[in-house]
Amino acid sequence: MKGGLVWAVAARDLRAEARARVTTNQVLPFAGLVMVTFALALDREEVLQRTAGGLVWLATTFSLFVLVQRAFAIETADRALDALRVAGVDLGRVYLGKSIALMVQLFVLECVLVPVAVVLYRVRVDAPGAVLLVTTMICATTGLALVGTLYGGLTVGGAGRETLLPLLVLPVVAPVLIAATRATESALRSGGAAVSEGWAWVGLLAVFAAAFGIAGTLAFGALVDE
Amino acid sequence: MRGTGTATTRGIGVVALACMAWVVWGGLVATPRDVVQGDAVRIMYVHVPSAWVAYLAFVVTAVASAGLLFGPRRSLGFDRVAGASAEVGVLFMGLTLVTGSLWGRITWGEFWQWDPRLTTTAFLFVTYLGYLAVRGLDGAPEQRARRAAVVALLAVLEIPLVHFSVVLWRSLHQRASVLDPGGDVKLDDLMLFTLFVGVVAFTCLYTWLVLHRSRLAALVEVAGRGELDRAIAARRAEAGA
Numbered sequence: 001m002k003g004g005l006v007w008a009v010a011a012r013d014l015r016a017e018a019r020a021r022v023t024t025n026q027v028l029p030f031a032g033l034v035m036v037t038f039a040l041a042l043d044r045e046e047v048l049q050r051t052a053g054g055l056v057w058l059a060t061t062f063s064l065f066v067l068v069q070r071a072f073a074i075e076t077a078d079r080a081l082d083a084l085r086v087a088g089v090d091l092g093r094v095y096l097g098k099s100i101a102l103m104v105q106l107f108v109l110e111c112v113l114v115p116v117a118v119v120l121y122r123v124r125v126d127a128p129g130a131v132l133l134v135t136t137m138i139c140a141t142t143g144l145a146l147v148g149t150l151y152g153g154l155t156v157g158g159a160g161r162e163t164l165l166p167l168l169v170l171p172v173v174a175p176v177l178i179a180a181t182r183a184t185e186s187a188l189r190s191g192g193a194a195v196s197e198g199w200a201w202v203g204l205l206a207v208f209a210a211a212f213g214i215a216g217t218l219a220f221g222a223l224v225d226e
Numbered sequence: 227m228r229g230t231g232t233a234t235t236r237g238i239g240v241v242a243l244a245c246m247a248w249v250v251w252g253g254l255v256a257t258p259r260d261v262v263q264g265d266a267v268r269i270m271y272v273h274v275p276s277a278w279v280a281y282l283a284f285v286v287t288a289v290a291s292a293g294l295l296f297g298p299r300r301s302l303g304f305d306r307v308a309g310a311s312a313e314v315g316v317l318f319m320g321l322t323l324v325t326g327s328l329w330g331r332i333t334w335g336e337f338w339q340w341d342p343r344l345t346t347t348a349f350l351f352v353t354y355l356g357y358l359a360v361r362g363l364d365g366a367p368e369q370r371a372r373r374a375a376v377v378a379l380l381a382v383l384e385i386p387l388v389h390f391s392v393v394l395w396r397s398l399h400q401r402a403s404v405l406d407p408g409g410d411v412k413l414d415d416l417m418l419f420t421l422f423v424g425v426v427a428f429t430c431l432y433t434w435l436v437l438h439r440s441r442l443a444a445l446v447e448v449a450g451r452g453e454l455d456r457a458i459a460a461r462r463a464e465a466g467a
Contacts, residue, residue: 150380154360154373161363168356168377171349172384175391182395204394208387215383222376 005089009097014104016074023105027066031109034059035116045122050191052121053184056113057140057177063109064144064173065166068152071102076156081224095149095220096213103145110137123188132198133187139205140180146209147172150216153224172212179204230441238434245427252420266332271420273325275428276318277347283315283432284354288382291375302447303440305371308378309361310439312354314432319351342396346389353381367447 017023038055042048048055075081084094114133117123125133151168155161179201185191186198253271260267290308294300326344327337338344361374413421 154363154377164356164359164363167352167359171353171356171388172380174349175387178391178395200394204391211383211387215380219376219380222372 005093006097006100009084009094010100010104013071013074013098013101017101017105022070023067023109027063027070027105028109028112030066031059031063031113032116034062035113035120039120048121049123052117052123053188053190054177054181055121056110056117056184057180059113060106060110060141061144061170061173061177064106064148065169067102067105067109068148068165068169069155069162071098071149072152072156081156091221091224092217095153095216098152099142099145099149099213099216102149103141106141106145107137110141123190125188128195129187129189132195132202133184135202136180136183136187136198136205139202139209140176140183142209143176143205143212144173146212146216147176150212150220150223153220156224175208176205179208230438230445235434235437238430238437242427242430242434245423245430249420249424249427252416252423257417257420258414263333266329267417269325269329269332271424273322273329274421275424276325277322278425279428279432280315280319280322280347280350282429283311283318283436284350284381286311286436287315287354287357287378291378294371294375295379302367302371303444305374306440306443307436308375309358309443310436312357312361312378313439314435316351316354316358318428318432319347319354323347323351340396342389342393345392345396346385349388349392350385353384357381 035055038059039048042051081094085091114125114137118125147169151165151172154168155165182193183198183201183205186193186195186201189195249271253268257268257271259265287308290304290311294302294304294308297304326347330339331337357374357377360377361370363370363373365373
């Protein structure tokens with residue numbers, strides 16, 4: 001039953017999301033709006049085309065903050081996390097379960113943002129680029145979700161903690177932003193980049209996700225423990 | 227109530243002051259101008275020691291945090307040292323960034339370059355601002371200490387990853403062209419000696435500040451406890467009267 005806990009928590013978070021539809025009704029439109037706002041700020045088509053990869057990942061990161069706050073709002077609302085703790089479960093597994101649920105939501109979000117970039121920023125994706133792009137999305141999303149959930153644990157309980165989340169998460173996910181942006185640029189051939197250059201960055205993303213997966217499982221309990 | 231000074235801190239303070247006096251005189255007057263950089267090279271006597279102290283401070287924070295989490299005696303003293311060291315480290319890291327960009331403005335004509343070391347240092351600075359913010363969160367003392375220690379150790383995991391990715395990022399896009407620190411500076415003996423005295427001076431200052439700051443944190447805790455007792459006693463006296 002021990003492995004079951006991870007999936008049970010992930011399924012619970014996703015079921016809560018399916019009922020409340022916060023991601024689809026609020027976070028997705030927000031991310032789309034961010035993409036439009038980038039176009040307003042950068043103004044020129046060739047600049048947008050060149051920076052499309054980075055803009056997709058910035059929009060994803062901004063959405064991450066909103067999603068993490070939502071993921072922990074459902075824990076505090078009915079003191080669900082306290083109930084789990086009283087049940088004597090391993091918080092490391094709760095962490096993994098919540099990360100998986102967040103990962104799924106972020107991935108769905110990216111699957112919308114990439115076509116938005118194709119339409120708004122006029123980028124092109126071919127078959128080898130698409131393979132690299134999907135692999136990048138999976139690895140980067142894993143890293144983002146693991147870090148977001150880890151520091152999200154700090155925002156549980158106590159007023160005025162929500163504002164702390166971006167300050168803690170942004171420096172940590174900087175490697176993900178850099179690597180995912182470069183890999184996506186390779187996949188989209190922005191600025192004459194080759195697809196082969198992108199795979200080294202995917203390696204970095206995988207190492208990052210593995211490191212924070214292990215560290216997060218160990219550290220999460222200490223961060224949320226009240 | 228006793229203060230935070232002892233014979234040790236006074237000794238360290240005197241050494242720090244004496245070394246500082248040497249650095250001021252040596253750095254501004256006695257040492258020669260650099261052939262290439264001119265007087266701008268004098269910033270080095272402040273910049274290099276403050277960068278050294280900043281990194282030292284964060285190593286001390288990490289070690290003290292590990293001591294709190296894994297040590298045989300999980301005393302809150304570790305937490306006070308970790309917090310004091312991080313505060314002083316943030317101060318010196320800010321000083322490093324400011325002196326570095328002043329030097330950059332004179333030498334490169336720009337305050338900032340997206341060089342791997344600069345970028346990593348900026349990220350380290352922000353990371354420890356976050357760490358200090360986490361220390362400010364409420365909770366029981368033991369829990370706050372444990373939480374802060376975990377965040378400090380996560381920062382140790384984060385910084386190499388950030389540095390590695392920034393190095394890779396820059397190397398693929400443009401060769402690190404500008405910053406080759408000390409590469410074209412020929413240091414003569416007096417310059418090296420002044421730099422060394424600067425490092426000693428700043429390390430003494432750091433130690434002095436951390437000792438005082440962590441003792442102050444201990445006194446604040448004691449005072450906080452006493453305050454509660456006094457308030458309870460006052461209410462009881464009111465009820466009795």
